Structures are given as C-alpha cells and as structure tokens.
Amino acid sequence: MKKISLKVGFLVFISIFIIDTVLFFFLHNGIIHSRVDEELMSLKARGNNHRDVLEESFKEETLQHIVLMESQSDTDVVITDQHGKVIASSDTIDDEIIQELSKKILSPPRDGMVLEDNWKQEQYLSTVSPFFINAKNNGYVYMFKRTDKVQELISRLNEHFFLAGLLTILFMIITILILSKVLTTPLIKMKEATKKLSRGDFTVTLPRLGNDELGELGQGIQLLAKDLNYIKQERNEFLASISHELRTPLTYIKGYADISRRKNISEEERATYLNIIYEEADRISLLVKDLFDLAKFDKNSFTIMKEKINLSEMLQAIYQKISPAFINRNVQLEMHCSSKIFIDADPVRFEQVLYNLLDNALKYSEAESKTTVEVKKINQNIHIYIKDQGKGIPKEDLPYIFGRFYRVDKSRSRALGGTGLGLAIVKEIIEAHGGTISVESSLNNGTCFEIIIKENKE
Known part of the structure; x- marks a missing residue:
C-alpha cells in the first residue's frame, strides 16, 4: 500500500507542480511587464512635466533648474533643439544614443512617447516629450533611466518569487503527505480486511469511512464479510445436517443388516429387519434426490417446463390422492377454487409444491382439525392459501423455515419424517415460476402458507 501512497502522492505533486509553475510563470511575467510599464509611464510623466515648465518659461535658469532636479534622482534628462542638438543634460549621455533615438522620432504626440523599453539588452529606458514655443516645435525633452536599476528591482522580485516557490513546494509536499495518508x-484498512477474508477469517470490522466512494467500498467489503460469514456458517450447518441425516439411516441399515445375517433368528424377524433396511435406504434415496434438486437450483440448471394449467382440476387430482391420508388421521381437508382459474406452471413441480405443503400440514395437525386450500384472484395474481389448525410455528423460527435442513423440531424426531429440505425446495420452485411464498403462524393456532403466482389470461 506504500506503493499506491507514493504513486498517488507523486502524481498529485507533479500535477500541482506543473500548475503552480505555469501560474508562477504568468504571474512573474505579468508583474515584470507591469513594473516596466509603470517605470516608462513615470518616466514619460516626468518628461511631460519638464516640457510644461519649458513652455511656460524657456530660459537658461529653467534649463538649469530641470537639470539640477534630475541630477538628484535616479533618472536623467536631456533637452535638445528641433535638430537634435543637446542644449542641457543632467548626465553625460553618449551622443550616439541621442542620435539613434532621434531617428525614431517622426512626429511624437504632445503627450510623449516611449523610445526604448528593452530593459534586458539596452542600457537605458527612454521616453521623449516635444515642447513648443510660440506654437512651433522648439525641441525635445528626453528622459532616461538606467536598465540596471530595473534589473536590480526585477532581481529582488525574482528572489521573492524563488522564496515563495520553495515555500509553496514545501507546503505542497506536507499537504500531499497528509492527503495521501x-x-x-x-x-x-480495506486491504487488510480483504487479506483476512482471503485467509477465511470473516470477522472483519471496518469503521465508517464516510459517504463517498471509499465509504461505499468499505461498506461493500463489510457486507461481503458478513455474507461470507453467513455462508460459512450455513455451509457448516449444512454439512453437519447432511452428516446427521445420513448417519442415522446408515446406522440403522448397518445394525439391522448385521442382525439379519445371524442364523439364529426367525424368518419373520429377518423380514422385519429387511423392511427397516428398505425403509432407511428409501429415506437415503429421498435425501439424495432432494440434495440433487437443490444442487441443480444452485447451478441454475433446474428446468421448469411451463404449460397452461387449470388449477381447480390439479387440486381435485391432488385431493383424490392425498385425502385417504387425511381421513386416516381424522383430519378434514377442504379445497375451494374456481374452475376458471388458470396458471402457467410446470405441472409436476407445482404438484410437488402442493403435496409438500399439504404433507407438512398433515404432520403437524391434530385429529379432528381442518386443513383448507383456498384460491383467490387478487389484482391479476393468483393467491393460494394452505391453512391448517396444527401446532403452529414459534415466532423466532418463522424467518428460517425455508432454510435447508432447518426444522422447528430441533430433536429431529423420526416420527415426523422428512429431510428438512422440503420447504427449501418449495421456495426454489415457486421462485423459479416467478412467484413468491410467505408464511404466517402462531403457536397452537395453526399455520398459513401463501403462494402468489401470475394468472394465465389467455
């Protein structure tokens, strides 16, 4: 993770450094140009002031006064006639410079003009302002400022920029280190959590990381850990349940097979033991079949062959087959369904669902109670209610009854039979048909399963 921290920090540093460099460059150039322009404007303003004085009083004393003023400042003045001859100067300025500058003067405006602004290569910055005596051009006032003064100013500005750049880089590094962390x-933390998950340790706890993408990722990992832990527990319970379900009949088979092999038992006893072995083998066969069905559901290879079914006719056929078992237990079975209700379903699988639910109702019902199958059409859906008056299911068990190998009877009484997979298979079949199944129950008041499936309108 240090690598990603360094990578993120380096990329952020390079990005900010480039942006800051570009901004510093434009800011530096802008300040320099502004400062040079200010110097030139100041220089031209001084020249215009001298021009105004000369136009009011053009005499020797005025010229000397102007020269004296400039000799005490960091600028120089040269006053020439209209032909370029120097008539007053505050410093010794090379005549060649004056001649070169005079060539640039064609018709300078009264407000003056800049003659030289190249502060990097030339010796002076210079401006010129024409003055007029009796409405005639009588000469020019040249103002000069040595460029080394400007360069010193810019050099100090560069030092400030350099110091500001170093401080910016320092603060940027500190900020990036903090942000990277x-x-x-x-x-x-999420990497450590995923490492624990990869080792099979699902006891992962991540603090709340906010409401951004990282926070959502952390919540996703936390949820994944919770789901994997649940799956692990389910797997362990599943394997334990399979072991229990197989161990008991295998113990019976082995035990009674050993007894049946004895020579000192009667044929009647041997037949009894062989019947028990057959029943237990059949029990194992049923368990394997249920497991095989669930495995196909898990692999999404369970096929549903739907066709149009008259639900009333299916229920009547089921009633004919299962009613003797209800009569034998002295439990009343009633079915109420309109003959005009049709659904799209796999007849074999849907019949398996109804058989399973009715078989459960019979197992947990007392004598002289009643079990009812009622079908209603509500909002274009078919609702099938299988209601008994049996023992009921404790409230704490209701959320888990569709789990594999889950039994309300924790003792796994053999008197009630079953593999504990029936309701899990029922739920998978109903959902494969695009329907839903739910349950309501209370102790000693019976149980009601509700199946909701779409109606066939054709």
Missing part, C-alpha cells in the same frame, strides 16, 4: 489509510 488520509486517502490511503482507508485503502490500507
């Missing part, structure tokens, strides 16, 4: 710490 803030950003990568959740990733490090």
Whole structure:
C-alpha cells in the first residue's frame, strides 16, 4: 500500500507542480511587464512635466533648474533643439544614443512617447516629450533611466518569487503527505480486511469511512464479510445436517443388516429387519434426490417446463390422492377454487409444491382439525392459501423455515419424517415460476402458507 501512497502522492505533486509553475510563470511575467510599464509611464510623466515648465518659461535658469532636479534622482534628462542638438543634460549621455533615438522620432504626440523599453539588452529606458514655443516645435525633452536599476528591482522580485516557490513546494509536499495518508489509510484498512477474508477469517470490522466512494467500498467489503460469514456458517450447518441425516439411516441399515445375517433368528424377524433396511435406504434415496434438486437450483440448471394449467382440476387430482391420508388421521381437508382459474406452471413441480405443503400440514395437525386450500384472484395474481389448525410455528423460527435442513423440531424426531429440505425446495420452485411464498403462524393456532403466482389470461 506504500506503493499506491507514493504513486498517488507523486502524481498529485507533479500535477500541482506543473500548475503552480505555469501560474508562477504568468504571474512573474505579468508583474515584470507591469513594473516596466509603470517605470516608462513615470518616466514619460516626468518628461511631460519638464516640457510644461519649458513652455511656460524657456530660459537658461529653467534649463538649469530641470537639470539640477534630475541630477538628484535616479533618472536623467536631456533637452535638445528641433535638430537634435543637446542644449542641457543632467548626465553625460553618449551622443550616439541621442542620435539613434532621434531617428525614431517622426512626429511624437504632445503627450510623449516611449523610445526604448528593452530593459534586458539596452542600457537605458527612454521616453521623449516635444515642447513648443510660440506654437512651433522648439525641441525635445528626453528622459532616461538606467536598465540596471530595473534589473536590480526585477532581481529582488525574482528572489521573492524563488522564496515563495520553495515555500509553496514545501507546503505542497506536507499537504500531499497528509492527503495521501488520509486517502490511503482507508485503502490500507480495506486491504487488510480483504487479506483476512482471503485467509477465511470473516470477522472483519471496518469503521465508517464516510459517504463517498471509499465509504461505499468499505461498506461493500463489510457486507461481503458478513455474507461470507453467513455462508460459512450455513455451509457448516449444512454439512453437519447432511452428516446427521445420513448417519442415522446408515446406522440403522448397518445394525439391522448385521442382525439379519445371524442364523439364529426367525424368518419373520429377518423380514422385519429387511423392511427397516428398505425403509432407511428409501429415506437415503429421498435425501439424495432432494440434495440433487437443490444442487441443480444452485447451478441454475433446474428446468421448469411451463404449460397452461387449470388449477381447480390439479387440486381435485391432488385431493383424490392425498385425502385417504387425511381421513386416516381424522383430519378434514377442504379445497375451494374456481374452475376458471388458470396458471402457467410446470405441472409436476407445482404438484410437488402442493403435496409438500399439504404433507407438512398433515404432520403437524391434530385429529379432528381442518386443513383448507383456498384460491383467490387478487389484482391479476393468483393467491393460494394452505391453512391448517396444527401446532403452529414459534415466532423466532418463522424467518428460517425455508432454510435447508432447518426444522422447528430441533430433536429431529423420526416420527415426523422428512429431510428438512422440503420447504427449501418449495421456495426454489415457486421462485423459479416467478412467484413468491410467505408464511404466517402462531403457536397452537395453526399455520398459513401463501403462494402468489401470475394468472394465465389467455
């Protein structure tokens, strides 16, 4: 994770560094150009002031006064006639410079003009302002400022920029380190959590990491850990349940097979033991069949062959087959369904669902109670209710009754039979048909299963 921290920090640093460099470059150039422009404007303003004085009083004393003023400042003045001859100067300025500058003067505006602004290569910055005596151009006022003064100013400005750049880089590094730590710490925690998950340790707890994408990822890992832990527990319970369900009949088979092999038992006893062996083998066969069905559901290879079914006719056929078992237990069975209700379903699988639910109702019903199958059409859906008046299911068991090998009877009484997979298979079949199944129950008041499936309108 240090690698990603360094990578993130490096990329952020490079990005900010490039942005800051570009901004510093434009800011630096902008300040320099502004400062040079200010110097030129100041220089031209001084020249215009001298021009105004000369136009009011053009005499020797005025010229000397102007020269004296500029000799005490960091600028120089040169005053020439209209032909370029120097008539006053505050410093010794090379005549060649004056001649070169005079060539640039064609018709300078009264407000003056900039003659030289190249502060990097030239010796002076310069401006010129024409002055007029009696409405005639009588000469020019040249103002000069040595560029080394400007360069010193810019050099100090560069030092400030350099110091500001170093401080910016320092603060940027500190900020990036803090941000990298803030950003990568959740990733490090999630990496450690996923390592624990890969080792099979699902007791992962991640703190709340906020409402952003990282927070959602952390919640996803937490949920994954919870689901994997649940699946692990379910798998362990599943394997334990299979072991229990197989161990008991196998113990019976082995035990009674050993007894049947004895020579000192009667044929009647041997037949009894062989019948028990047959029943237990049949029990194992039923368990394997149920497991095979569930395995096909898990692999999504369980096929449903739907066709249009008259639900009333199916229920009447089921009634004919199962009613003797209800009569034998002295339990009343009633079915109420309109002959005009049709559904799209696999007849074999849907019949398996109804048989399973009715068989459960019979197992947990007392004598002289009643079991009712009622079919209603509600909002274009078919609702099938299988209601008994049996023992009922404790409230704490209701959320789990569709689980594999889950039994309300924790003792796994053999008197009630079954593999504990029936309701799990029922739920899978109903959902494969695009329907839902739910249950309501209370102790000693019976249980009601509700199946909701779409109606066939054709």
